[in-house]
Amino acid sequence: xxxxxxxxxxxxxxxxxxxxxxxxxxxxxxxxxxxxxxxxxxxxxxxxxxxxxxxxxxxxxxxxxxxxxxxxxxxxxxxxxxxxxxxxxxxxxxxxxxxxxxxxxxxxxxx
Amino acid sequence: xxxxxxxxxxxxxxxxxxxxxxxxxxxxxxxxxxxxxxxxxxxxxxxxxxxxxxxxxxxxxxxxxxxxxxxxxxxxxxxxxxxxxxxxxxxxxxxxxxxxxxxxxxxxxxxxxxxxxxxxxxxxxxxxxxxxxxxxxxxxxxxxxxxxxxxxxxxxxxxxxxxxxxxxxxxxxxxxxxxxxxxxxxxxxxxxxxxxxxxxxxxxxxxxxxxxxxxxxxxxxxxxxxxxxxxxxxxxxxxxxxxxxx
Numbered sequence: 001x002x003x004x005x006x007x008x009x010x011x012x013x014x015x016x017x018x019x020x021x022x023x024x025x026x027x028x029x030x031x032x033x034x035x036x037x038x039x040x041x042x043x044x045x046x047x048x049x050x051x052x053x054x055x056x057x058x059x060x061x062x063x064x065x066x067x068x069x070x071x072x073x074x075x076x077x078x079x080x081x082x083x084x085x086x087x088x089x090x091x092x093x094x095x096x097x098x099x100x101x102x103x104x105x106x107x108x109x110x111x
Numbered sequence: 112x113x114x115x116x117x118x119x120x121x122x123x124x125x126x127x128x129x130x131x132x133x134x135x136x137x138x139x140x141x142x143x144x145x146x147x148x149x150x151x152x153x154x155x156x157x158x159x160x161x162x163x164x165x166x167x168x169x170x171x172x173x174x175x176x177x178x179x180x181x182x183x184x185x186x187x188x189x190x191x192x193x194x195x196x197x198x199x200x201x202x203x204x205x206x207x208x209x210x211x212x213x214x215x216x217x218x219x220x221x222x223x224x225x226x227x228x229x230x231x232x233x234x235x236x237x238x239x240x241x242x243x244x245x246x247x248x249x250x251x252x253x254x255x256x257x258x259x260x261x262x263x264x265x266x267x268x269x270x271x272x273x274x275x276x277x278x279x280x281x282x283x284x285x286x287x288x289x290x291x292x293x294x295x296x297x298x299x300x301x302x303x304x305x306x307x308x309x310x311x312x313x314x315x316x317x318x319x320x321x322x323x324x325x326x327x328x329x330x331x332x333x334x335x336x337x338x339x340x341x342x343x344x345x346x347x348x349x350x351x352x353x354x355x356x357x
């Protein structure tokens with residue numbers, strides 16, 4: 001399953017253009033503690049979080065994650081989005097909560 | 112009693128986010144320019160520039176408090192202050208014990224280098240100084256106090272890594288020596304919002320990452336002399352020593 005399929009199914013808003021949405025998403029990681037993600041997320045996973053800080057992109061890039069989904073209508077600041085463009089990290093947004101978003105993506109991946 | 116200007120939260124080039132210009136030499140030179148009497152270099156999870164900065168400060172009558180800005184397991188940033196070389200060494204050992212070993216990527220997070228007096232690079236710290244330590248805030252206060260240091264939660268009202276956003280409320284029984292608020296925050300205002308802050312002296316520092324930011328905020332500290340015991344009394348607001356609120 002790739003990011004585009006997930007974005008289409010859940011109606012996620014893609015916040016940066018020219019990113020790789022065809023890449024295979026191998027799983028998900030849910031955490032708002034950045035050092036937890038730094039230590040435990042795995043390559044190819046989609047990160048669901050409410051943190052919108054430039055370091056979120058740095059960590060996603062370091063761990064080679066498939067993308068970042070910001071929940072609850074939270075939007076990145078301009079610095080974060082600029083860094084995401086530079087690093088080619090897809091940033092998506094939803095108004096749903098972390099619980100709903102994670103549940104829906106999990107269901108999609110399991111079926 | 113003397114009144115000293117103290118900027119107690121400054122990052123050197125050792126912090127991944129610290130500008131390459133932030134060598135101990137440059138920091139001290141800027142502190143002199145800004146008329147500061149006391150400074151602390153508080154790098155993320157590392158004390159590597161403390162001793163050199165103190166030595167350079169001594170030449171200009173600036174007292175350099177040893178310290179670091181630690182990141183707790185809950186990702187709350189906290190300032191720690193120490194007095195002696197032995198304390199500093201012991202604390203550095205503890206930091207290395209609790210820091211998760213994740214390689215740093217200088218391109219993504221910034222360089223982490225230790226330099227000498229002449230700004231030559233002596234060594235590079237290869238693991239990231241960014242992550243939270245594997246020690247919670249309460250245990251961290253215990254560790255710092257056991258070593259004879261002081262513990263001050265940093266920029267508690269900041270929307271990232273501040274105590275209130277990370278923990279929701281001030282933990283009951285947390286033993287802190289003072290509290291740092293963001294440099295533009297009004298002490299009276301934040302005390303109204305968080306009544307537990309009535310009991311603490313509030314610090315405002317520059318949190319400088321660039322030379323030109325050093326001294327953009329500082330504290331007026333009433334102390335008899337530039338010593339750690341006087342500094343401790345001032346943070347605690349005891350025996351006539353204090354941190355004046357402007």
